[in-house]
Amino acid sequence: MSWEQDVVAKHGRPLAEIEGHVYVLHYETPQVVKSVSSEYAAVPPQQDQDGFLSATAIRHYVGWTQQANPRKRINRHGRAAQREIVYLEPGTLRDEETMKRVGVCPKCGENLRDSFAARS
Template identity: 45%
Template sequence: MANDRDPHWACLKGCFEQHPERIARSTSRYRFAKGQLEELLRLLDGRCMVCLSCHAMIVDTATRTAERKQRGVLCLWCKDRVAGYEGSYGDGRPLASMCRCKTGDAVEWGERISAATAQYLNRTALLQIHRENADRMAALIADVSTRGADPHQVWGGAPVADLPQLPVREVAPEPAYREVEPLARPRCSNECREHPEHVYFACFQEPTELRDSDVDGIAVRHYVGWTRQHPPIQRVGQHGATCRESLVGIIPGTTADEESVKAKESCPKCGKPLEYRPRKMRPGKS
């Protein structure tokens, strides 16, 4: 997919080749040994390790890890593709197929960009046994110099059927707790990270005003909230220390569960209705 015009036509904000000073900056930022990044870029002819057509613009690091574990070098479109595949923009999204180097007549583009992404993730996964980026980089350089930039010939005409496949992303199973009435569910710990969302409820000794609630400025005897924050106790604390101290329980649940708890359930602690909102603030009343 060579382009006869400006070789940097796709590079927008710039690539390593256009901005050699970025090589030095990345080298110190990721603690590569001197000359490693230059060597990798030389082996790749300055190209992105996925599409092999756009110029490499950034050092890619594994997402969802605290440290900056370097993988390879990518263009911005392929970086976005990899991040999307790994769930950075939510689960269940189709693999982004956009690339600056994609031309209108690209044959089997979708299959090949997907296979190239798989090839990239497979080969860089092998680097993760090394602890330091300089060691990862040395292993990557050795791999690219022996097997080449495109070992499976994704862009070299190998039949699509022979290309690496991206593993199907795991979609979180429908939680079993849905079958059970909210207050009959097992309570979660304050620190629970097992469930994606939680409903929590508090029972106060006397009418209490909460911060950051749906009844700001009104003193209430109970409070029921929903959160996606982890740990859930963090969200509870945002209403104030009293809410934390008066917490009765945290359960796994959705916003629909939150609403049904507010509207229908009684407080397991004092037995009074959990509905704390003034009548005019309840859904369906106006």
């Protein structure tokens, strides 16, 4: 079962409506980030046991987690010293999607979608 099916089965609600936390990470020095979402990955994606690797070093990452302690999930995105949590608020996957598409980094003002991998 995929993690999405797992979460839906547990809550009995569409995935987009389940409450979790939306977070935005700002990397002062851009770095390659591991993720379960494909927007940051190359085509075909490179991956390891933790997920897809971003196609290039990126400055921002937008994620969503269902974990009670979001920081545990965030710790899987690389070493804390190189990463700043610039946004962390309750929200759904739908909120995450909105943040990815139209959000701006609260720290540097850059469009968060600029970190997506280029698609030909």
